[in-house]
């Protein structure tokens with residue numbers, strides 16, 4: 270009996286362990302492209318904390334800020350592909366930047382592999398309470414009457430808030446000066462303090478401050494009103510149709526073993542099935558992807574389609590950084 274037990278365990282250890290079998294055996298670094306306290310950081314902390322529980326290992330948040338996320342994404346693209354360094358980002362960092370920055374040191378479609386699609390977030394057009402305007406029409410009129418006097422925050426060229434500002438300019442014909450920050454967490458604090466006056470910001474970042482009466486919301490950039498903020502009209506209702514939603518995702522460096530990607534994907538799917546996490550995300554206005562949409566292959570197809578779509582939009586708008 271004893272002999273048989275030993276033989277069995279020897280046989281098991283003699284078989285080469287599959288790559289993913291022992292993974293993860295140490296903490297995983299989740300590289301966040303923007304400052305702490307902003308929407309991408311919040312997504313990373315909510316998702317990372319629960320994925321850590323699923324996988325039995327800590328997720329360490331690494332806010333590698335600057336250059337609209339290109340520093341963080343480059344860091345992951347060059348990391349050892351062993352599942353211990355992964356990238357969280359969104360439509361801006363992993364799509365728009367590929368069309369805007371001419372000299373990226375990595376290729377967004379080939380130097381990273383898709384791990385899981387994460388929630389998508391419509392944006393809110395918001396201003397400082399000190400602005401004398403209360404409707405979107407009034408805001409547009411005020412911006413047109415005061416060219417160059419009003420500043421608006423973004424997280425840099427190619428960030429979600431920059432894409433939101435471009436959509437706003439396109440839909441309304443109004444403009445404001447763009448002030449880049451290391452993330453919209455710090456930017457919204459300056460909006461509260463009236464250091465800047467306007468933002469097109471992800472609802473997960475601005476809605477809590479709107480609810481607290483610290484800033485003023487004008488419209489949501491979605492086709493329909495959101496259940497999380499039913500009193501806020503769509504921009505189209507005010508006569509300026511615009512739709513921008515910032516979807517998020519997780520990626521790993523090219524060459525990461527598929528077993529490891531599958532483990533991470535399973536943990537991400539379990540995370541977004543958790544009722545408390547769903548409720549928290551939905552309360553911030555996030556739309557959650559289905560497990561089928563979250564699968565690596567489906568997410569990869571979606572990512573490529575978005576890349577092609579935004580290459581055309583940004584190419585036509587001639588938005589470029591050397």
Ligand code: ASP
Nearest residue numbers: 303307309429430452453
């Ligand atoms: N996601 C935000 C943006 O793209 C930045 C941030 O997360 O701080 O504007």
